[in-house]
Amino acid sequence: MQSLVASILALFFMLGALEARYNPRSYNLQDEVVVSATIVVDKNGHGNFTTVQQAIDSIPSNNSQWTRIHINHAIYVEKVVVPKDKPYIILEGDLDHYPVIEFGDGGNVVTSPTFIAHADNFIAKNIIFKNTYDRIDFMADVNGRPTTWAVAAAIDGDKQSFYQCSFLSVQDTLSDARGRHYFYECTVKGAIDFIFGSGQSLYEKCQIVSVTDVIGFPGYITANGRGGPDDPAGFVFKDCHVSGTGPINLGRAYGNHSRVLFSGTYMENIITPQGWMAAWNTGNEDLISYSEANCSGPGADLSQRVTWEKKLSDEEVEGLTNAAKFIDQDGWLAKQPK
Structure with missing residues (x-):
């Protein structure tokens, strides 16, 4: 009898494993253990809520257990805020048809963001965040308005991660303001300062796309606005791909101690020869840490780069591109649901 029961249980678990393997909507055992609830957002009324903000608002303040908000495919025209007192939220789109969260506000980096995440311990997957103010989809016509600040997403919480997400705008697309952040296989598109702030962030295998034909220069x-020589902040791009309409500079310093590293990245022929600008910090170039390591492609030619670009040692590059050393010293990434 015991052997029969054991055989039935073995068959049950085998069938469950097969279902999890072949059903793209199923989640592994780890997710089932650590995610306390799943809320469904459907614009057409086939879920728990019809807007993303309604779903976030339904989660209690000071939430201490991971809650998944699954967003069915649609275009959600709304501003969305994840407040500081609502950590442990997973915002997840359909795997095959990503939902779009978009809004068209501009002129102010603080008030224009389509999406804001203040909370610590936040995850987003398979979502397109978009600011339509500068009409990125209609590059030949920007409604006669000058291009201005129009943030697609602003993030300033700690221990936030983003997987297969897109951030689309023209100017100041992604406000990576502060905190430790991890981006994997994401796309960031823009033309002016389109990844900015003082975050401590690793971008791995991401698509960085220039749309400078919109602005004509x-x-x-x-x-990057790193605050000082002992500030651990900085933007690190590991094994990424830089493409688009160009031309584009890799960065300009938004602070005396600005720090950016492109490592193992393929650069198409759109990077300006000089690569970098001191901008607001001319005269303090020795304090700026702009570096490239093991990059390739026609845009990775270093022969005419600014003379003050930093040459990092292999150990320094490894210390910045290794997530465990740069952003994950306490192992927070492994503690997040996959």
């Missing part, structure tokens, strides 16, 4: 991928 060379733009800037990054505007």
Whole structure:
């Protein structure tokens, strides 16, 4: 009898494993253990809520257990805020058809963001965050308005991660303001300072896309504002791909101690020869840490780069590109649901 029961249990678990393997909507055992609830957002009324903000608002303040908000495919025209007192939220789109969260506000980096995440311990997967103010989809026509600040997403919580997400705008697309952040296989598109702030962030296998034909002059991928020589902040791009309409600078310094590293990244022929600008910090170039290591492609030619670009040792590069050393010293990434 015991052997029969054991055989039935073995068959049950085998069938469950097969279902988990072949059903793209199923989640592994770890997720089932650590995610306390799943809320469904469907614009057409086939879920728990019809807007993303309603779903976030339904989660209690000071939440201490991971809660998944699954967003069915649609275009959600709304501003969304994850407040500081609502940690442990997973915002997840359909794997095959990503939902779009978009809004068209501009002119102010604080008030324009389509999406804001203040909370610590936050995850987003398979979502397109978009600011439509500068009409990125209609590059030949920006409604006669000058391009201005129009943030797609602003993040300033600690221990936030983003997987297969897109951030789309023209100017100041992604406000990577502060905190430790991890981006994996994400796309960031813009023309002017389109990744900016003082975050401590690792971008791995991401697509960095220039749309400078919108503005008609060379733009800037990054505007990092690291606060001082002992500040651990900085933007690190590991095994990424830089492409687009160009031309584009890798960055300009938004602070005396600005720090950016491109490592193992393929650069198409859109990078300006000089690569970097001191911008607001001309005269303090020795304090700026802009570096490239083991990059490739026609845009990775270092022969005409600014003379003050830093040459990092292999150990320094490894210390910045290794997540465990740069952003994950306490192992927070492994503690997040996959």
